[in-house]
Amino acid sequence: MPIEQIDIENFLRLSNESPILDVRSPGEFSHAHIPGAVSLPLFTDEQRKIIGTAYKQQSRQIAVKMGLEYFSERMKLIPEEVEEICKSRQKAKLNGQLKSVSILLHCWRGGMRSGAVAWLLNLYGFKVYTLKGGYKAFRKWALAQFENEYKLNILGGYTGSGKTMLLQEMKKVGNLVIDLEKLANHKGSAFGSLGEEDQPTQEMFENLFATELYKAVESGKDIMTNGEHYTKNSSEIWLEDESRHIGRVGIPNRLWDAMRKSPLYFLDIPFEERLKHVIEIYGRFEKEELEKSILRIQKRLGGLETKKAINFLHENNLHECFSILLKYYDKFYMHSLYKRENLESVLNKISCATVDLNNARTFYNQSA
CATH class of the missing domain: 3.40.50 (Rossmann fold)
Structure with missing residues (x-):
């Protein structure tokens, strides 16, 4: 199943049936998030800070390598956490096997964090939709609602x-x-x-x-x-x-x-x-x-x-x-x-x- 990138309104419509997973750090999520989203952090706050510092002070390549190292520690756990999230939303299991479930995924700008987790969960068997532009696009959309x-x-x-x-x-x-x-x-x-x-x-x-x-x-x-x-x-x-x-x-x-x-x-x-x-x-x-x-x-x-x-x-x-x-x-x-x-x-x-x-x-x- 291919990973699909969709706009915010389709993303919100699908959220009536599918969970929204926010892969930003816990601190980012705690400050503000899309209502109804569940935190599924790829990196801790400290790891995000370390990667960001490496990106600015060293190079993109070094920062990516650090990110991949942290990601490898989470690869086995993330699918298990998503299964639990789906169960809590009463996405039924059949004979011990999780039914085909769609999930909605985003990070800050729809970049590497959501891309990496989307790849992993798609490989595991989930139907994955990512938010075009990430949380940043949602914020732009949210503020626009007050102008209507x-x-x-x-x-x-x-x-x-x-x-x-x-x-x-x-x-x-x-x-x-x-x-x-x-x-x-x-x-x-x-x-x-x-x-x-x-x-x-x-x-x-x-x-x-x-x-x-x-x-x-x-x-x-x-x-x-x-x-x-x-x-x-x-x-x-x-x-x-x-x-x-x-x-x-x-x-x-x-x-x-x-x-x-x-x-x-x-x-x-x-x-x-x-x-x-x-x-x-x-x-x-x-x-x-x-x-x-x-x-x-x-x-x-x-x-x-x-x-x-x-x-x-x-x-x-x-x-x-x-x-x-x-x-x-x-x-x-x-x-x-x-x-x-x-x-x-x-x-x-x-x-x-x-x-x-x-x-x-x-x-x-x-x-x-």
């Missing part, structure tokens, strides 16, 4: 309105939804990292976001109404109203500008109802973690309000503590809301009495 035009709808509302919960419900009934806070591993406020895994790098966040945009557009071409009376236009992508930065990662400028100009559906929910929801979400965390989060906004919250909030926290008076914080975030969101140049033309208020899943039906009835 999208039909966006933005779900807004004060803190504690249950926006993420509503978006998840909308996704269940067939809407195209991208959960930016899930991609960022952060809920967006000073408390946003609580209970979350470490945030991705900016580059990885962009890779995740770009891939989700692409998937949304592709699925929107084929999606069918599933019978639910509140399923919306399949070409629209729903996002939550966010600040430019979600924790340490930032929404690409072109997309953020587009979000600010898109229709904004504002969940208007009473303060006390939102306060109950916020306490339910954050009240379970340790006081030490909550205090650290409060201190992060001390400068903007003010010394007196910060002191009062922390005192209420240690008195186990979460209602008064979070009431102070929620008033601060309401003011902050209102300021951001009215900075939109075209607010009157994009704002649609949706009134809900409480924070719960029934808001999905209320939302569709009022926004229809």
Whole structure:
């Protein structure tokens, strides 16, 4: 079976059935990679550094010889590792023999590393596709996704309105939804990292976001109404109203500008109802973690309000503590809301009495 080199969109389409194997070093992979890829490093970080130094300071030939020496140490192990990867993806074995399996392979530029591993795995019996231009081509493609035009709808509302919960419900009934806070591993406020895994790098966040945009557009071409009376236009992508930065990662400028100009559906929910929801979400965390989060906004919250909030926290008076914080975030969101140049033309208020899943039906009835 010949090794085939394919472009990024065909590469991504095939990834629905076949594993993506990234043969770059562990450090390169850890920094950022194609979403869904599995690390299959040809060289360690140290080996890559040694080869790179030899290439620059000695010669290409010496660097290649070093690479071949390191490669020889990995030749037996790589096919075994790939078999295990395929098994984990439920690529079935038949009578102890692995079925014919296609794999997708790339390195940084589609050069010697992916070429060497592709040769080995093809020799072993895998059908191998390599990515034309490697990860570098993927990055160019990913950044280009943010330059495209999208039909966006933005779900807004004060803190504690249950926006993420509503978006998840909308996704269940067939809407195209991208959960930016899930991609960022952060809920967006000073408390946003609580209970979350470490945030991705900016580059990885962009890779995740770009891939989700692409998937949304592709699925929107084929999606069918599933019978639910509140399923919306399949070409629209729903996002939550966010600040430019979600924790340490930032929404690409072109997309953020587009979000600010898109229709904004504002969940208007009473303060006390939102306060109950916020306490339910954050009240379970340790006081030490909550205090650290409060201190992060001390400068903007003010010394007196910060002191009062922390005192209420240690008195186990979460209602008064979070009431102070929620008033601060309401003011902050209102300021951001009215900075939109075209607010009157994009704002649609949706009134809900409480924070719960029934808001999905209320939302569709009022926004229809």
